[in-house]
Amino acid sequence: MKFWTLLRANLGRHKRRTFLTVASVALALFLFASLRTVITTLAAAAQFGSARRLVTTNATGFVLPLPVSYANRLGTVPGIEKVTWANWFGGRYGDGKRFFATFAIDAESYLDLYPEMSVPADQKAAFLQDKGGALIGARLVDLFGWKVGQNVTLQGTIFPGDWTFTVRGVYTPTDPAINDDAMMFHWSYLDERTGREGLAGWYIMQIDRPDNAANVATTIDDQFRSSPFPTKTGTEQAFNASFATMWGNIGLLMNTIGLAVVFAILLVTANAMMMSARERTRELAILKTIGYTDRLLFVLVLAEAGIITVTGAVLGLGAAKALYRATNFNGGGFLPGFDVTWATMAAGAAITLLLMLGSGIIPAAQAARLPVVTALRNVE
Amino acid sequence: MKIPILYNLRSMRARPVSTALTALGIALVVAVFIGTLALANGFATALVRTGSPTTVLVLRKGADSELSSSINRETASILASMPQAARGTDGRALVSAEVYVVIAAGRIGDTTAMANVVVRGVGPEAWQVRSNVRVAEGRLPASGRNEICLGTKLVGRFPNTGIGQSMHFAGRPWEVVCHFTAGGSAFESEVWGGNEQIMPAMRGEVFQSVSFRLADPAAFEDAKRALEADKRLTVDVHRESEFYAQQSQLLGNILRILAILVTSIMAVGAIFGAVNTMYAAVASRRPEIAVLLTLGFRPGNVLVSFLLESALVATIGGIVGCLLALPLNGLVTSTTNWASFSEIAFAFRITPGLLLAGMAFAVVMGTLGGYFPARQASKIEVVKALR
Numbered sequence: 001m002k003f004w005t006l007l008r009a010n011l012g013r014h015k016r017r018t019f020l021t022v023a024s025v026a027l028a029l030f031l032f033a034s035l036r037t038v039i040t041t042l043a044a045a046a047q048f049g050s051a052r053r054l055v056t057t058n059a060t061g062f063v064l065p066l067p068v069s070y071a072n073r074l075g076t077v078p079g080i081e082k083v084t085w086a087n088w089f090g091g092r093y094g095d096g097k098r099f100f101a102t103f104a105i106d107a108e109s110y111l112d113l114y115p116e117m118s119v120p121a122d123q124k125a126a127f128l129q130d131k132g133g134a135l136i137g138a139r140l141v142d143l144f145g146w147k148v149g150q151n152v153t154l155q156g157t158i159f160p161g162d163w164t165f166t167v168r169g170v171y172t173p174t175d176p177a178i179n180d181d182a183m184m185f186h187w188s189y190l191d192e193r194t195g196r197e198g199l200a201g202w203y204i205m206q207i208d209r210p211d212n213a214a215n216v217a218t219t220i221d222d223q224f225r226s227s228p229f230p231t232k233t234g235t236e237q238a239f240n241a242s243f244a245t246m247w248g249n250i251g252l253l254m255n256t257i258g259l260a261v262v263f264a265i266l267l268v269t270a271n272a273m274m275m276s277a278r279e280r281t282r283e284l285a286i287l288k289t290i291g292y293t294d295r296l297l298f299v300l301v302l303a304e305a306g307i308i309t310v311t312g313a314v315l316g317l318g319a320a321k322a323l324y325r326a327t328n329f330n331g332g333g334f335l336p337g338f339d340v341t342w343a344t345m346a347a348g349a350a351i352t353l354l355l356m357l358g359s360g361i362i363p364a365a366q367a368a369r370l371p372v373v374t375a376l377r378n379v380e
Numbered sequence: 381m382k383i384p385i386l387y388n389l390r391s392m393r394a395r396p397v398s399t400a401l402t403a404l405g406i407a408l409v410v411a412v413f414i415g416t417l418a419l420a421n422g423f424a425t426a427l428v429r430t431g432s433p434t435t436v437l438v439l440r441k442g443a444d445s446e447l448s449s450s451i452n453r454e455t456a457s458i459l460a461s462m463p464q465a466a467r468g469t470d471g472r473a474l475v476s477a478e479v480y481v482v483i484a485a486g487r488i489g490d491t492t493a494m495a496n497v498v499v500r501g502v503g504p505e506a507w508q509v510r511s512n513v514r515v516a517e518g519r520l521p522a523s524g525r526n527e528i529c530l531g532t533k534l535v536g537r538f539p540n541t542g543i544g545q546s547m548h549f550a551g552r553p554w555e556v557v558c559h560f561t562a563g564g565s566a567f568e569s570e571v572w573g574g575n576e577q578i579m580p581a582m583r584g585e586v587f588q589s590v591s592f593r594l595a596d597p598a599a600f601e602d603a604k605r606a607l608e609a610d611k612r613l614t615v616d617v618h619r620e621s622e623f624y625a626q627q628s629q630l631l632g633n634i635l636r637i638l639a640i641l642v643t644s645i646m647a648v649g650a651i652f653g654a655v656n657t658m659y660a661a662v663a664s665r666r667p668e669i670a671v672l673l674t675l676g677f678r679p680g681n682v683l684v685s686f687l688l689e690s691a692l693v694a695t696i697g698g699i700v701g702c703l704l705a706l707p708l709n710g711l712v713t714s715t716t717n718w719a720s721f722s723e724i725a726f727a728f729r730i731t732p733g734l735l736l737a738g739m740a741f742a743v744v745m746g747t748l749g750g751y752f753p754a755r756q757a758s759k760i761e762v763v764k765a766l767r
Contacts (some may be wrong), residue, residue, distance in 0.1 A: 017656050061482045086636060157443055250715070267404050
């Protein structure tokens, strides 16, 4: 630590340069952490799903419905404990600029299958009792300032007309991969208003044992294979994963940009370190003549690069971690549970190390190998 | 008197590593800038090109996408006899009532990964309603048979897409009889078949939309007013081009915001790099600058000269950045159009305008980064610097 004064003096010599370089590193790592988190968040959404839940959709395409009468038949399949169903309700609120998902659910069985959606007991009871009631995610309360007991009107896009619901409860997801900006209302209300067609969008089943999933899925699909509405059944996780793959090669895009960012900043820091070292050629030679070893100078120059990159990294990664958590960012509903993971932080730390070595090793080696006589000869 | 630009060029050559690193930093920013905007561009173009300003798209009132719309047979037959529709060479109205569904199709290579593909059941006139649709290979599906025509972007990406092969969906086989192009639009990611065959296989007795070609391209507003005022109809009338442009908005905006956010943060880093380099350049050339000032060059000349030098470095970076991004042009990728939950394939699109924007961006970065160092250079005290 006795060299601390020397390091501090060197870093303080060009305060502006040190500051700008630290800031570049901080920005780079902030960007890296943000891009990486887009990937991890999508991956987490694809991983989400209880191993004990199955999803059954129309085999032709998930936008096509199934008869609600399948509920009873699904309930009798061996291994299935509980059955519920839901419909996608395309609804628009206000000017439609802020979109959120709306589902019609078979309320009691649905909430029973999703213990991850936590609703206060009195609100849950009120929602179950009110046929025109709605259950909303906590984020919608923040976004629109809705209160329990308030009436909310949506314009139906699939089911035309104005739909007014009374907010009866607010749910908070205990699993961050569940959207906290959805709205749910009673399936029976939708069915009644649309002329009792008896159509369910998809079914969700709870099975007795996770390792039974493949068997139960095959049994279900075989049973409906020759019906007018054949089914496709898989685990909830596979269902969510198929949505995540719909983003295409977004992961590749994020990684490529992240790499370009890190490389660009490597150039900036390397340039700054080389400029510092070049200006100090004479000093380094003097240090050598008063007894500093080659190895010590190598370490000192590298340490200077280290202080710059590590300070930048702590600022950039720290800001990413704190900012997204504090602002409860969720990418407009597309990226629920957006939070910089510790694995991303570790990757950021590894990049910091690379930045330090990449920017510091050439000037450090040059300093160590510097021939004293030639360096001092050029004194003005 | 201006300082000759040769002075700057020689100075840049005197410190090649610094110049190259700074230029390369700027090049990477420009490459990412162009690349991400080319992606957003390509996506928007695919959807915008889908629609034609002379084609009218009729949906059920309140429906925000073809998927959520429904048009019954009665409405469809009223629309089929509209006076506003153009006539084909055989004298029939160019109107197509269409069924629109999204089906699950396995991908080549990984059959567990499913993609959602649009199946459009079209009327016999559809091929003339859409002026950009051309059959590239094969013949049109015969009426009354389970035959389909595939957009060229599906071919090779999904199994059984060759002519003569059969795709299996909705519980029956569909023979592929042709491939069509549609000017790079989203139609090229769709399966087209006869509406009377697709309808019973899918959603029952209902169409999703009716499209027709305007007889008088300027008469859109008249047609819209007439149809929306018709008491027998509850429909919204869209100009097809505007409708698809609006469909691309959500994802297009996400991509554009991403591009701007990422590149502006990167740009700040690159500007810092330029600032550092230029300050170092000024510091190491203090005696030189003092000599220039004693020779009679004004401080303003020095300022301009150093700004120019910084802008020059950035221009080199900009050119390299454009060259780095260019190979992306035409590269086909796919993503989901969230407005229809279906997959659309599109190509990165680098336009001359985008390259120009990249160059301008580079010069702005260089000028911003060079300003303070250049000002410092112009304010050097001659006596001190020469001592």
